[in-house]
Amino acid sequence: MIDFPDVVQLAVPLFVVAILLELAWITIKKRGGRYETRDALTSLAMGAGNVVAGLLLGFVAYGFYTFVWQFRIFDLGTSVGVIFLCFILDDLRYYWVHRFGHRIRWVWASHVTHHSSQHYNLTTALRQTWTGTFTLKMIVSVPLILLGFHPALMIFVAGLNLVYQFWIHTEAIDKMPRWFEAVMNTPSHHRVHHGRNPRYLDVNYAGVLIIWDKMFGTFVAEEEKVEYGLVFNIGTFNPLRVATHEWVGIFKDVFQRGITMRDRLMYMVAPPGWSHDGSRDTAKKIKADHLGRHPEDMGKSGF
Template identity: 85%
Template sequence: MPDVVFPDVVQMAVPLFVVAILLELAWITLKRRGGRYETRDALTSLAMGAGNVIEGLLLGFVAYGYFTFIWQFRLFDLGSSVAVIVLCFILNDLAYYWIHRFGHRIRWVWAAHVVHHSSQHYNLTTALRQTWTGTFTLMMLVKTPLILLGFHPAMVIFVSGLNLIYQFWIHTEAINKMPRWFEAVMNTPSHHRVHHGRNPRYLDANYAGVLIVWDKMFGTFVAEQETPEYGLVFNLGTFNPLRVATHEWVGIFKDVFQRDITMGDRLKYMFAPPGWSHDGSRETADMLKAEQAKDSS
């Protein structure tokens, strides 16, 4: 057991989320700039956030149980000094980068993550528009090396919570750019607006959680230039939270169980990038980006 108790920081941050949303709304209302709010869109986002908390309460034991199980096979026990917590935070952020990247490149994982991108708005409520089905993606497996290296499961969950809280404030149009040094190292509202843009050149870019340096290291960084248009390539025509939470899973089910396709096609409908289709009738982000590059050359 670690010699310190790690609190559930996400639950503790809930009142701050509410206050920050009210402040952003006040700013937008008074200044008449810095973003847009729409009642039903925001209500859906907040309902998704509440559902995500409930999912954590109901299914959080799956990830925690897995982490606890593999903890017995750890190579080291790094303890819980401040330096170790900081190192854990940084390595967890690297793991987050890859989980997030898988979330956009593997349809099975996208089926959960798509929820977060399903609003046509970009404000602090969008940050709370979170999946209800994240456990089913099994992306907790990506954090296996952290546990095996000797970071205690409770510490990994703690820094994951801090990572999530950091990402809350970057979901805003009220902040244009941060100081240059900050933009160079940290994920910011500007960088994350790009990530939420449905403009072809912004697709599959800026996966960072806290440190934008991962995108720069792995070649997925795109700077904000044109104004982003938010939402999905194919936007939803419903505010129903249940449909928002499950629509891509339903899409996978329909695609996988259609007639007259091969087993390979069925697997690709589950694990190929979103937009892949056996007959070429749909477009992936790569195809959309290639078309845009061709049009603009």
């Protein structure tokens, strides 16, 4: 039995200390971000709920991985080199899962939780989904398991990826050294990802390495001030509503009267904002509308 530590659980004390340090920095320096009590409390409750969901439903993904493992082509073992390679390839897996999370409403219904705060601080990093298991995103891990990366190793490196992403949820750090910004995901790159500005929609999906966005054409550098939150911000701090509001939205849309089976399917798998009658706006439409109002932005990064 291969055993790796649960790095996310181990990092919990670090998360608490880092939040206190960021808060102290913002309070003393009077810059570098904003905190609001109910927003932070909701984010922290979502983080705690995510851990509970992992304890309750983690067996589903692990059971699926173990099933797939029977059909592996190789067994690559757990040497340091293999762990490193797995970490890099898993980061590529993360890029695509994350991209799907923004482009397929069924997956967005889970991931929207993480974007539902209008703040951007270290507590936002912990505003995590409770419903990730239902997205079936574990399917994207299949190629790596078949290639010979053990399920326990996959879960370990995915945890490392998540822990890395904690510190980039801050406005207290402006820019990292140029070489670091070129290769790694940073607070600046990830602030852009959390932006609701039209130019920042659906970009910078990276987990650890920003190179994936540069390779696949989804990278946008931070230029204009970032406005955080959703295109259509929610009006509740209730964690249960935060966790489930998009699922409820899908349910209402899918089971409305007078639409075709194709429409029902599209309400589940089309990009967020798709509607059968064109009454809502997708990111693509929002960008196009913005360019209609601001033609001077035509050709700029993000459009």
